[in-house]
Amino acid sequence: MAQGTKDRASVLQETDDDARRLARILLRSARSCALAVLEPETGFPFATRTLTGIDTDGTPVILVSGLSAHTQALKADPRASLLAGEPGKGDPLAHPRLTVTVRAEEVPRDGEAHRTLRERFIRRHPKAKLYVDFPDFRFFRLVLQRGMLNGGFGKAFVLSAEDLAIRSPARAALAAAEAGAVEHMNSDHRDAAGVYARHYCAARDGDWTLVGIDAAGIDLASGDRLKRLEFEQELESAEALRGELVRLLRQARGDG
Amino acid sequence: MAQGTKDRASVLQETDDDARRLARILLRSARSCALAVLEPETGFPFATRTLTGIDTDGTPVILVSGLSAHTQALKADPRASLLAGEPGKGDPLAHPRLTVTVRAEEVPRDGEAHRTLRERFIRRHPKAKLYVDFPDFRFFRLVLQRGMLNGGFGKAFVLSAEDLAIRSPARAALAAAEAGAVEHMNSDHRDAAGVYARHYCAARDGDWTLVGIDAAGIDLASGDRLKRLEFEQELESAEALRGELVRLLRQARGDG
Numbered sequence: 069m070a071q072g073t074k075d076r077a078s079v080l081q082e083t084d085d086d087a088r089r090l091a092r093i094l095l096r097s098a099r100s101c102a103l104a105v106l107e108p109e110t111g112f113p114f115a116t117r118t119l120t121g122i123d124t125d126g127t128p129v130i131l132v133s134g135l136s137a138h139t140q141a142l143k144a145d146p147r148a149s150l151l152a153g154e155p156g157k158g159d160p161l162a163h164p165r166l167t168v169t170v171r172a173e174e175v176p177r178d179g180e181a182h183r184t185l186r187e188r189f190i191r192r193h194p195k196a197k198l199y200v201d202f203p204d205f206r207f208f209r210l211v212l213q214r215g216m217l218n219g220g221f222g223k224a225f226v227l228s229a230e231d232l233a234i235r236s237p238a239r240a241a242l243a244a245a246e247a248g249a250v251e252h253m254n255s256d257h258r259d260a261a262g263v264y265a266r267h268y269c270a271a272r273d274g275d276w277t278l279v280g281i282d283a284a285g286i287d288l289a290s291g292d293r294l295k296r297l298e299f300e301q302e303l304e305s306a307e308a309l310r311g312e313l314v315r316l317l318r319q320a321r322g323d324g
Numbered sequence: 325m326a327q328g329t330k331d332r333a334s335v336l337q338e339t340d341d342d343a344r345r346l347a348r349i350l351l352r353s354a355r356s357c358a359l360a361v362l363e364p365e366t367g368f369p370f371a372t373r374t375l376t377g378i379d380t381d382g383t384p385v386i387l388v389s390g391l392s393a394h395t396q397a398l399k400a401d402p403r404a405s406l407l408a409g410e411p412g413k414g415d416p417l418a419h420p421r422l423t424v425t426v427r428a429e430e431v432p433r434d435g436e437a438h439r440t441l442r443e444r445f446i447r448r449h450p451k452a453k454l455y456v457d458f459p460d461f462r463f464f465r466l467v468l469q470r471g472m473l474n475g476g477f478g479k480a481f482v483l484s485a486e487d488l489a490i491r492s493p494a495r496a497a498l499a500a501a502e503a504g505a506v507e508h509m510n511s512d513h514r515d516a517a518g519v520y521a522r523h524y525c526a527a528r529d530g531d532w533t534l535v536g537i538d539a540a541g542i543d544l545a546s547g548d549r550l551k552r553l554e555f556e557q558e559l560e561s562a563e564a565l566r567g568e569l570v571r572l573l574r575q576a577r578g579d580g
Contacts, residue, residue: 079391093373100416102358102407104369112370112425112469113360115407117416135335137472151371154411158548160373169368195415213368251363275392292414319467 080224087225089298091231093215094152094166096122097296099193102151103130105141114141119196120150121189124243124282127209128170128233131196134204135139136261142172142208148209164219168232177262182207185244191250191279192287192294234302236283241306246281249309253278260317261288267320269295281309336480343481345554347473348488350380350408350422352541353552355449358407359386360478361397370397375452376406377445380499380538383465384426384491385441387452390460394429398428406466418574420475422487426466438463440499447535448543449552488547490558497562502537505565509534515574516573523576537565 098120107114116138118130128150132139142148153165161216166310175182185207190197199205215227236242253260254277261278265271265288281287285298297316303309337343354376363370372394374386388395397402409421414486431438439465442476446453455461471483509516510533517534521527521544530546537543541554553572559565 076572100411102360102371104358104360104371104405106367107425108367109423110403111362111554112403113362113405113406114424114425115358115360115369115371116472116474117407117411117421147366147368149360149369149371151373153373155356155373160375165373167370167372169363169366171371216372218372299428 079222080226083225083227083231086294087217087219088227088231090164090219091166091215091225091227092126092284092298093296094164094217095128095150095168095215095232096126096287096296096298098150098152099292099294101128103138104149104151105107105138106145106147107137108141114138115151119150119193121185121186121192122280122282123185123209124239124246126232126284127211127280128168129175129189130208130210131193131200131205132191132208133202134206139206139208143174143248146172148172148210148227162220164217164225166217168210168215169213171213172210174206175207175209177206185209187247188280192289233245234282234284236302236304236306238303238305239283242281242283242303242309245306245309249281250278253313257317260313263317263320264288264297265290265295268297268316271295286313333358335478336482339483339487340482343475344483344487345375345472346420347422347471347481347483348382348476348540348554349552350420350473351384351406351424351471351488352382352543352554353550354406354408355548357384359394360405360407361394362401363393363402364397364400370384371407373564374450376408377441377448378536378538378543379441379444379465380489380490380495382504382538382540384424385431385445386464386466387445387456387461388463388464388473389458395462397462399430400426404466412569418476420473422471422473424466424471424485425469427469428464428466431463431465433462441465441521443503446534447503448545490538490540492537492558492560494559494561494564497580498537498539498559498565501565505537506534509569513573516569519573519576520544521546521551524553524572527551542569 101120103118104115121129149169212229217225261276265276276288276290279287279289283302288295357376358371359374360371372509377385405425468485473481517532521532532544532546535543539558544551
């Protein structure tokens, strides 16, 4: 056992800001993840695919049908995990991926939290509008317990729930302003999203729009692609948003 | 409870040959899958990514480091599942995917089974040659228990282990002939793999080679892409292989 611990310790690296940043981007830019739940009858771990979004505090959310096996499983036992990060081209193991263990909490449909989540989720996944209001559909917040980042061969990092949380005191104020700010950017500053995507998120083409804003960054979409721009640090107030968006734009255009 | 059962039944469709075929292709053409295991300390289901191969009886196999968290988990509890099928472009939930629940069985390194698996796995994943013989690496056979196919919205099917097994009596004879047959096809019938990939597996471009043969079909690779051609029915003898490969080629070329 001591030997096993030593061996594993030698694979794990010390978690630094680059690892935290990569982990946050993997989780916050995911359109879908593998979700692992516990099969009620057998106790087997059961992996499935779900669309994912992110609440304004950094908590992943899923929208699921009550008829699905994974929803039944989460109602019976809230322990779950999400695997974020697609294999893409080349060696599947060369692509970074993140597992977060979570506790699922169902979001009541008649509350304010549901309304906010619904709005954010539909901006991220416009087609979800077709079924989000079906009577059997529910949001679950997947409350973060711990993360394990695999950044490629021999690069493993453990992350705490705090490493993946958005903790700014401006969280609620930004959430209240989000829909208006997104609409304003997409209508009055139509080019900005493309500049952000190309300069900060390695996008090469696409017709980008802003689909989310929170204290830690912005979400950008083009068709079925999603990118996450993380701010250098979390905004401390809702008033700081405008300045940060302008600064990022100027910096990208090389005159800031 | 009766209500829940009734509702779920209405989502499930009757498993037919098309569903079996799609499930087999998803599993047998996967380069990597999400693997869900049980975290020993916490009991949480833990999803991670692994390269996958297929044994000649249809059993999925993984090659894993003893230092990894998922290997430790499988040694403590063999219950696991694999999610096959990548989200690709467009709506992630529109792409078919398959979950199989499995029991993991470690393959002893000094046996014949290991030698055969090693050879098949390396043909499928040539880069695995770099680490397959590291002392901490092991193959696990993931013995199939049950499958759940999701073929897109509202198209769910339950599969049995038998639906996903390769049961031909020619299994061992074909395994013994596999390496030679693959080499022969790739050197003496260099165009055949491309014909198979384009005509039967919807490949549009690529430089295809044969990387696997078993009683139920062949595996084709081009760079990091993998395709699975399933025979209409399993070969009943090793001698039937040549005829089937010729028949498929003629049919594709429209003169058969």
